[in-house]
Amino acid sequence: MAPFAAPQGLSQKRMGRYVFQRLLGMLAVMFVVVTIVFIIVRIAPGDPAAVMLGPDATAQDVASLRTRLGLDRPIIIQYGIFFGQLLQGDLGESIFLNRPVLTALAERAEPTFFLTLFSILIAGIIAIPVGIMSAYWRGSLFDQGATTLAMLAASIPSFWLGLILIQILAVRWGVFPVSGYGGPGASLLTRLSHLILPAISLGVVSSALILRFTRASMLDVLNDDYVRTARSKGMSEFRVIMKHAFKNALIPVLTVVGITAALLVSGAVVTETVFGLPGVGSLVVSAVLRRDYPVIQGALLIIAALYVLINFLIDMLYLLVDPRVRY
Amino acid sequence: MSELPADIVLRVDDLRTHFEAGDRVAKSVDGVSFDVRRGETVAVVGESGSGKSVTSLSIMRLLSAPGRIVGGDILYRASDDRVLDLAKLPEKAMRGIRGREIAMIFQEPMTSLNPLYTIGDQIMEMVQLHEPVSRAEARRRAKRMLELVEIPAADRRLDEYPHQMSGGMRQRAMIALALACNPKLLIADEPTTALDVTIQAQILDLLRRLQAEIGMSILFITHNLGVVAEIAHDVVVMYAGRVVEKASVDALFDNQKHPYTRGLLACIPNATRDRAPTGERMRLNPIPGSVPSILALPAGCSFAPRCSLVTSECESNPSLLVAGPDHLSRCWRHETL
Numbered sequence: 293m294a295p296f297a298a299p300q301g302l303s304q305k306r307m308g309r310y311v312f313q314r315l316l317g318m319l320a321v322m323f324v325v326v327t328i329v330f331i332i333v334r335i336a337p338g339d340p341a342a343v344m345l346g347p348d349a350t351a352q353d354v355a356s357l358r359t360r361l362g363l364d365r366p367i368i369i370q371y372g373i374f375f376g377q378l379l380q381g382d383l384g385e386s387i388f389l390n391r392p393v394l395t396a397l398a399e400r401a402e403p404t405f406f407l408t409l410f411s412i413l414i415a416g417i418i419a420i421p422v423g424i425m426s427a428y429w430r431g432s433l434f435d436q437g438a439t440t441l442a443m444l445a446a447s448i449p450s451f452w453l454g455l456i457l458i459q460i461l462a463v464r465w466g467v468f469p470v471s472g473y474g475g476p477g478a479s480l481l482t483r484l485s486h487l488i489l490p491a492i493s494l495g496v497v498s499s500a501l502i503l504r505f506t507r508a509s510m511l512d513v514l515n516d517d518y519v520r521t522a523r524s525k526g527m528s529e530f531r532v533i534m535k536h537a538f539k540n541a542l543i544p545v546l547t548v549v550g551i552t553a554a555l556l557v558s559g560a561v562v563t564e565t566v567f568g569l570p571g572v573g574s575l576v577v578s579a580v581l582r583r584d585y586p587v588i589q590g591a592l593l594i595i596a597a598l599y600v601l602i603n604f605l606i607d608m609l610y611l612l613v614d615p616r617v618r619y
Numbered sequence: 620m621s622e623l624p625a626d627i628v629l630r631v632d633d634l635r636t637h638f639e640a641g642d643r644v645a646k647s648v649d650g651v652s653f654d655v656r657r658g659e660t661v662a663v664v665g666e667s668g669s670g671k672s673v674t675s676l677s678i679m680r681l682l683s684a685p686g687r688i689v690g691g692d693i694l695y696r697a698s699d700d701r702v703l704d705l706a707k708l709p710e711k712a713m714r715g716i717r718g719r720e721i722a723m724i725f726q727e728p729m730t731s732l733n734p735l736y737t738i739g740d741q742i743m744e745m746v747q748l749h750e751p752v753s754r755a756e757a758r759r760r761a762k763r764m765l766e767l768v769e770i771p772a773a774d775r776r777l778d779e780y781p782h783q784m785s786g787g788m789r790q791r792a793m794i795a796l797a798l799a800c801n802p803k804l805l806i807a808d809e810p811t812t813a814l815d816v817t818i819q820a821q822i823l824d825l826l827r828r829l830q831a832e833i834g835m836s837i838l839f840i841t842h843n844l845g846v847v848a849e850i851a852h853d854v855v856v857m858y859a860g861r862v863v864e865k866a867s868v869d870a871l872f873d874n875q876k877h878p879y880t881r882g883l884l885a886c887i888p889n890a891t892r893d894r895a896p897t898g899e900r901m902r903l904n905p906i907p908g909s910v911p912s913i914l915a916l917p918a919g920c921s922f923a924p925r926c927s928l929v930t931s932e933c934e935s936n937p938s939l940l941v942a943g944p945d946h947l948s949r950c951w952r953h954e955t956l
């Protein structure tokens with residue numbers, strides 16, 4: 293039997309409605325996010341133009357920048373313009389980088405994307421099997437060890453783990469590059485090899501949450517009646533656990549994996565700085581330091597959009613895993 | 620291996636299943652013995668907590684920790700006529716018994732099927748576990764099983780999920796699943812308790828018909844003696860982990876040789892009295908008191924604290940005494956009953 297059977301034809305209509313509802317919800321959330329980002333950047337203390345130009349700027353410079361940024365218009369008009377540009381995919385111009393915000397972000401997207409992807413894979417690969425075994429052998433030495441390690445992993449900051457890994461694996465043993473992204477013209481493989489240590493440090497730290505959820509969720513289902521039914525059919529214990537128990541336990545775990553992925557994007561800010569990776573995170577850090585408001589605003593929007601998108605993808609996964617959502 | 624008369628499919632002999640937690644030992648099943656003959660139904664009756672489920676889970680070896688079989692034999696005559704002691708069979712060999720030789724249905728039709736797989740998938744999985752058949756063949760078999768248990772529109776139902784079916788339909792599907800590999804013995808642990816009376820009668824009818832057609836034996840677990848009269852050949856009455864009375868269904872309904880059985884029988888709503896012209900519903904006569912904790916059983920007869928016939932003799936615990944032809948009772952005073 294296919295573990296993730298394609299939804300049956302009969303339910304196509306209900307599925308369509310479900311997907312449509314989620315899409316609408318996603319748009320509504322994005323609208324709210326855009327508005328909040330707009331407001332936050334506008335109510336930040338001080339005149340952005342003055343802050344950007346620094347204390348030495350003349351009043352004339354400030355005034356002309358205000359006009360260029362459209363800050364002299366009524367707030368509601370600014371909002372309208374902001375929104376209109378957004379709909380055309382225009383996030384504005386960076387003040388210091390001399391290019392559109394979108395371009396600046398796109399240039400930095402690759403390391404952040406792969407860092408997040410690798411981290412979540414590492415977290416999942418550690419946390420899910422260990423969580424399953426912990427629950428299965430509840431109270432055993434294995435369970436106690438895993439739970440303790442998870443607590444430890446959850447309480448160390450990822451940048452600290454990153455520094456330790458750099459110290460041992462990169463500086464002392466020279467197995468991995470210390471920092472950076474391979475320099476200009478580096479091959480994809482070289483670039484990705486620079487992501488291994490940061491991905492491990494982020495992955496290990498976020499595995500703790502996934503592990504705890506997997507364990508709790510498995511404990512919930514292990515005593516369910518259908519698990520006993522599966523055993524009474526005469527199948528192997530491994531199959532009972534994976535096919536019948538874990539698939540049911542997976543539903544809440546999916547949510548946590550999604551939330552973790554979203555948290556990782558924000559966690560990347562610090563890790564990228566520690567490892568000197570030219571990602572979105574370090575772009576945001578430098579933008580904040582230089583008050584590059586359009587870049588900050590653009591990055592906030594993109595990160596929020598990723599959050600929303602991940603949540604949407606989780607909802608779609610639910611659709612695949614749980615027939616009760618489909619019908 | 621041990622001797623077993625040819626017409627006996629299952630012999631549970633002095634089965635002891637304990638739950639050990641620290642220094643506290645719950646003797647949930649404490650020396651239970653009974654035989655199940657080929658093609659017949661044995662009912663195990665008793666109030667909640669008397670050890671019925673633990674007995675059946677022991678036979679299937681599906682006890683959850685800290686439950687453990689600590690003594691006794693579970694002799695089973697397999698299809699190839701070998702006699703196996705299930706109490707000591709290695710887990711791997713046990714997997715070939717479960718589903719294929721002995722199948723089980725449970726009390727809760729709402730939760731006993733996996734919500735994430737279709738009914739068809741769950742039946743096909745059972746078939747393909749034990750027989751080297753193709754998916755298409757397994758599906759044909761699954762459909763035939765649904766027809767056997769009288770589920771209408773079997774072809775469509777195969778692709779439905781449990782939550783799309785009613786409780787009665789799910790219990791039928793569960794029976795179809797259990798019978799998919801033609802087991803010789805079906806253990807039914809309160810299969811009708813969660814269903815309303817009409818559906819309950821339909822399921823009992825179905826089981827009786829299937830038994831006649833397939834010739835399987837049934838171990839039927841219930842706390843309702845009324846159901847027993849309809850389906851069983853022999854009855855085993857359990858109380859606090861022990862058998863207190865054992866007889867053929869006729870002998871038992873004719874003359875109960877244990878005050879506990881007598882009490883259980885008084886609890887059955889009587890259909891004719893139930894619809895008395897006065898409109899007054901009949902009052903049940905429950906046995907006063909409740910089942911003692913198996914962690915703190917009284918020294919003598921464990922039923923003594925609730926028994927109206929109690930004498931000083933009852934301070935020591937009787938063994939199963941012969942109370943008639945094929946009739947055993949664990950009561951000192953069975954002759955007066």
Ligand SMILES: Nc1ncnc2c1ncn2[C@@H]1O[C@H](COP(=O)(O)OP(=O)(O)OP(=O)(O)O)[C@@H](O)[C@H]1O
Nearest residue numbers: 638645647666667668669670671672673674842913
């Ligand atoms: N996992 C367990 N741990 C400890 N004790 C248990 C466990 N399972 C069952 N028992 C004990 O075994 C005794 C018998 O339980 P069992 O489930 O067999 O009763 P039953 O006759 O099936 O009752 P019911 O009619 O409620 O299903 C109970 O007293 C119960 O406390």
Ligand SMILES: [Mg+2]
Nearest residue numbers: 671672673808
């Ligand atoms: Mg029970």
